[in-house]
Amino acid sequence: MVAEALGDTRVVILNGARQTGKSTLAELCLRDHQPDGVRRYLDDPRTRASADADPVAFLDAPGAMLIDEVQRVPELWLTIKHIVDRDPRPGRFLLTGSARLLGLSQLPDSLPGRSETIELFPLSQGEITGGPDGFVDAVFAHGSRLRAAASTLRRRDYLALATRGGYPEAVRRETPRRRAQFFRSYLDDIMSRDVHQVADIQRISDMRRLIGTLAAQSGGLLNYSRLSSDLALPASTVRDYVGLLELIYLIRLIPAWSANATTRAVATPKLVFNDAGLAGHLVSGVTNDATTGGLVETFVIGELARQITWSQTMPRLHHYRDRDGYEVDAVLEDNAGRVVAVEVKAAETVRTDDFRSIRVLQRRLGDRFRAGFVLYCGDQQLPFGENLACLPISALWTTQPGEER
CATH class of the missing domain: 3.40.50.300 (P-loop containing nucleotide triphosphate hydrolases)
Structure with missing residues (x-):
């Protein structure tokens, strides 16, 4: 490029x-x-x-x-x-x-x-392992007919990949302890150099507290009022700091997606860290379903975002949530208005109910709906209805752009 x-x-x-x-x-x-x-x-x-x-x-x-x-x-x-x-x-x-x-x-x-x-951005899994990284183009070309290889990876393996991250120096380090040292030094460098280059921040300690709080919420909706209350900072300061962290590529704001067919959509963006490894380092020691699910979602969205930069389709990345509580983790829309919906599950099994929000989007969009997938920590691809399937998360980097059933 x-x-x-x-x-x-x-x-x-x-x-x-x-x-x-x-x-x-x-x-x-x-x-x-x-x-x-x-x-x-x-x-x-x-x-x-x-x-x-x-x-x-x-x-x-x-x-x-x-x-x-x-x-x-x-x-x-x-x-x-x-x-x-x-x-x-x-x-x-x-x-x-x-x-x-x-x-x-x-x-x-x-x-x-x-x-x-x-x-x-930090390295994708395909760049690290030599995989084809063709999922984004394949889903638009073939929808649910794409062919995903069976996976030997399980939940603990995906968590290990997520916490390793994609910074080349972190990938090269062989132990979690050595990677933790890299992430500590990286954050110190960000605070002492990049932040001061682009803004006059008087209280770096407030910025550090915000970064830690955002890491625990990575993959969730961005709520300035709640952050302001939790950190005892003015909402205007939180907003400025979040903008600064996006400016220096520490975080990414995923815009909300809506269309005339889905007028009940809310406009709140989703916040994710650009590197799941850095987010994982910041929440290490905090083990619960929310942080684990957020970390896996951050990892998957990061892989999608990287692929978009070199895909032929070049779709736009959004998330979806409406006032009825239906939400889809990632919504990809190409220039023709076709939509692919992706839900992320940090589990090794998939239930019909996991497609609940995707089915709502499918009904509302009609012919514009290309396909819907639940990416999970299990081992195989399975159909769940017309243009719907579950796939192993590893399909993101092992799928060839031209593969179909």
């Missing part, structure tokens, strides 16, 4: 959380695009000082330039815009950042029509 964008776009922005491999990927892509391209790393204080002092001279180069952690010097933005307006060659700048750059208030302007943003 990055290589393609460099071939036809003036400014390519590689955005994502810290420790997801942005710098390494950018290096490889620049080497292929233009081996003699200039590299600037704004984590280096001397390089940052140079960029601050004279942005025009700093960006003066005949060919492509990689600027790593560009959010550290927002003053570069206008100069980049000025350069690419006068030199419209594609692949002029490759920028990386550990925040959603266009959401930063310090940036003086965006680059409409001049840039393409590619988001990089």
